[in-house]
Amino acid sequence: MAAGIDDIGIYIPRLYIDAADFAKARGVDPAKLVKGLGISQMAMVDTNQDPACLAANACLRVMKKNNLSPDDIGRLYVSTESAFDESKAMNSYVIGMLEQVYGSDSFEHCGGVETKFACVSGSYALYDNANWIRAGEAEGKNALVVVSDIAKYDLGSSGELTQGAGAIAMLLNDNPRLLSFDSKVTATSIKDEYDFYRPFGKETPIVHGQYSNLLYLIQVKTALMAYKKKALAQGIIKLKEGESILDYIDYICMHLPYSNMGKKALAYLVRHEWRGLPRWKKIIEKIGMEEPVPKDPRGTIESVLGDTEFMSKDHEFTKLFTKTEEFQDVYESKIASSLIGSTMIGNLYTASLYLGFRSSLEFEFQKGIDLEGKRYGFGSYGSGSSAMVFSGIIQPGYKEVIKDMNLETEIGPRKKLSLEEYEEIHENKRSRTDNILDGKEEFVLVDIKTIPEQRGERRYHFNG
Numbered sequence: 001m002a003a004g005i006d007d008i009g010i011y012i013p014r015l016y017i018d019a020a021d022f023a024k025a026r027g028v029d030p031a032k033l034v035k036g037l038g039i040s041q042m043a044m045v046d047t048n049q050d051p052a053c054l055a056a057n058a059c060l061r062v063m064k065k066n067n068l069s070p071d072d073i074g075r076l077y078v079s080t081e082s083a084f085d086e087s088k089a090m091n092s093y094v095i096g097m098l099e100q101v102y103g104s105d106s107f108e109h110c111g112g113v114e115t116k117f118a119c120v121s122g123s124y125a126l127y128d129n130a131n132w133i134r135a136g137e138a139e140g141k142n143a144l145v146v147v148s149d150i151a152k153y154d155l156g157s158s159g160e161l162t163q164g165a166g167a168i169a170m171l172l173n174d175n176p177r178l179l180s181f182d183s184k185v186t187a188t189s190i191k192d193e194y195d196f197y198r199p200f201g202k203e204t205p206i207v208h209g210q211y212s213n214l215l216y217l218i219q220v221k222t223a224l225m226a227y228k229k230k231a232l233a234q235g236i237i238k239l240k241e242g243e244s245i246l247d248y249i250d251y252i253c254m255h256l257p258y259s260n261m262g263k264k265a266l267a268y269l270v271r272h273e274w275r276g277l278p279r280w281k282k283i284i285e286k287i288g289m290e291e292p293v294p295k296d297p298r299g300t301i302e303s304v305l306g307d308t309e310f311m312s313k314d315h316e317f318t319k320l321f322t323k324t325e326e327f328q329d330v331y332e333s334k335i336a337s338s339l340i341g342s343t344m345i346g347n348l349y350t351a352s353l354y355l356g357f358r359s360s361l362e363f364e365f366q367k368g369i370d371l372e373g374k375r376y377g378f379g380s381y382g383s384g385s386s387a388m389v390f391s392g393i394i395q396p397g398y399k400e401v402i403k404d405m406n407l408e409t410e411i412g413p414r415k416k417l418s419l420e421e422y423e424e425i426h427e428n429k430r431s432r433t434d435n436i437l438d439g440k441e442e443f444v445l446v447d448i449k450t451i452p453e454q455r456g457e458r459r460y461h462f463n464g
């Protein structure tokens with residue numbers, strides 16, 4: 001039985017900080033954000049928004065767009081790393097909000113959990129729900145998998161340059177109009193690591209940025225190698241002499257803590273895949289230098305990062321490689337469109353990969369390309385750490401779903417925050433009722449109880 005993504009709903013808070021202004025305020029060269037990291041704007045939540053209401057807003061949008069009733073939904077999963085309760089799952093809050101619109105107990109029949117594994121958990125949730133559908137357990141119902149996060153880092157930290165907020169709700173069923181997952185090829189890798197984590201009670205993560213970037217590349221590469229084995233064994237991809245698996249993946253979406261990480265990851269994977277092929281010789285000739293090797297090729301991530309001579313040579317090699325016509329072709333045709341959304345919105349943790357997919361669909365469709373039958377490959381990464389690589393094929397009904405996709409219209413009129421406003425919200429100095437924007441047709445957070453017997457209980461309101 002087929003299973004895949006039928007439609008996508010998106011909710012991005014309309015407040016934002018301008019990356020160039022923000023860089024100046026932090027004494028950083030604006031070119032580092034705009035060119036170095038690929039960030040133009042970062043979406044920020046208002047005082048009356050939390051990850052649960054972002055998730056509910058994304059769900060409501062996809063349900064309304066498709067005229068769905070709660071009876072059509074059999075499962076509702078929320079994947080997040082911005083949880084605010086150690087026990088009560090975020091999807092229960094979302095159900096509560098949706099029932100304000102659809103009637104109390106209207107989702108009573110529905111099941112689901114909150115999933116956690118940094119930025120990769122949404123991909124595990126998609127996989128588990130696709131298998132629920134494949135197993136015939138869905139009995140004609142849809143699953144909603146919602147990825148929702150607020151990427152918030154300490155003021156003045158290097159992570160502060162890579163923030164953002166938003167939610168994406170994916171509607172899954174057995175006759176998807178958009179993307180049908182390739183079966184029996186999903187591949188994972190996992191390792192106990194401390195590259196990025198958020199201990200209990202802490203609002204912002206502890207991040208080892210450069211370590212995390214390298215670990216991301218290694219983990220996704222490991223998962224890609226496992227995917228390759230499975231794809232060849234399943235016969236969905238057949239390689240001739242001198243070909244790479246990437247030649248058969250039309251579009252690639254990567255986890256995007258910031259937009260340029262997509263390019264970095266693509267370069268790393270392409271280098272790995274092409275290294276043993278005849279085409280590599282020509283590329284090395286063009287680059288004019290041999291590919292650098294660390295002093296200890298079997299060393300740890302720390303030893304590679306500490307090998308400053310290798311790191312600097314490798315940086316130089318990557319820069320030259322990404323300028324070659326061969327890489328530029330792959331970059332422009334397979335990944336560039338997926339990076340636009342991230343540039344406009346910033347880091348969405350669990351939702352970053354899917355914002356990339358959403359962005360690729362919109363901007364490739366605008367180019368007039370016929371996407372039917374094209375294969376999308378996904379490289380998902382979550383710190384801590386695990387990667388998942390999987391793929392799917394664009395379905396004949398895709399045009400109906402994506403013809404009206406427009407990120408700018410779907411975000412709505414945005415408001416730029418001053419540095420003062422941003423810092424007040426960031427440091428929770430502004431009261432919840434002192435919100436900057438009044439949204440229509442959306443859920444907002446109105447209260448968090450403080451009396452001991454109700455501590456932490458949240459109340460939401462639908463602004464109709």
Ligand code: COA
Pocket residue numbers: 029031032033035036037119158159160161162196207208209210212213216257258264315381383
């Ligand atoms: N003009 C143009 N580019 C510039 C520049 C300037 N003035 N200054 C720096 N850059 C470029 C750098 O060359 C680099 O590009 P490259 O990677 O292609 O070489 C990029 O900007 C970033 O610079 P870097 O020195 O690496 O930045 P940093 O040490 O501040 O760290 C992050 C950047 C992304 C690692 C950091 O912001 C971070 O940790 N963010 C959180 C990421 C995260 O959450 N990861 C975990 C989940 S995956």
